[in-house]
Amino acid sequence: MEFVGSHILSVDQFDRSDIEQIFAVADDMQPYAHRTRITRVLQGAILSNMFFESSTRTRVSFGCAFNLLGGEVRETTEIKSSAIAKGESLHDMARVLSGYSDVIVMRHPAEGSVKEFAEASRVPVINGGDGSNEHPTQALLDLYTIRKELEDRGDAIDGLRIAVVGDLRYGRAVHSLLKLLALFDNISVNLVSPPDLTAPLDSVRDLENKGHRVETFQNLEDGVNHVDILYVTRTQEERFPSQEEADRYRGLFRINQTIYTEHCEPNTVIMHPLPRDSRAAAQELDDDLNANPNLAIFRQTDNGVLIRMALFSLILDVADGVHDHAQPVTWFTARRTPRTLG
């Protein structure tokens, strides 16, 4: 695809060479994301970061990614503090914000809303998650993490064995990830969920039509055997018709160190788009896995900054100029071990 000036709304836009291009630029971003060098390649550019649903890492990492390239970030974080609460349409908001900014990231609870917004925007729009539909940048950072974790063991994405566990019906990160995986060769997917929370039929058919192996499980222990990656998700309780219904699924699938030791291969990588639900009744990914070196959840979040920097620089056409006039960092950085307080 042509990245310059494009919206990023769905992973359907990408082919394998686009993904390779994004990953190559993301690799290049490491010294800036790790704060060993500074680049100002987006100096003067403004990002409107519009999050009309709860978010910590997606919102902050988009903002950090833009700042790390030298740009400025303006943010709105709730429907009630935006003019949507006064009845403003997505069309009008898009026309207004595209007069103020060079690129816009939007998260919104309604499926298709970010596309509708993008159609009226005069600047590129990136989908930060639209209802239970898609979350393209999460899927890219997940795939980038999978690639890195496998590369460290001498393996590639082709031939991957993955178990995807939890709420596969409403989980937009899973929807986008399954579509991206379908672009590779010889993937084997275990879909592990309660019967009412299975993955969309379209995604399953797409994988099967492309020759991948898909198996569905309702039993956690059976589904997590013989996989390279265990991708666990939260019950998306905000998408259920009622809290009572969401509560029925809470805590059904819990991965802890005992389950991992007894049922997974010894070096299975554990991933989760986060946030994990750490409340006692949920714990789909138990805190007792925190010391497990195969727990890659915080490597995923770090990789999110690289992927988002790569997308901004491709869309705004500065990917080739990132290293020009880059400078070393002279101040104390968070990447050095902080002194103990007191």
Ligand code: NCD
């Ligand atoms: C995910 C999302 O918002 O879809 N979170 C994220 O962006 N990392 C997954 C979730 O909320 O469970």
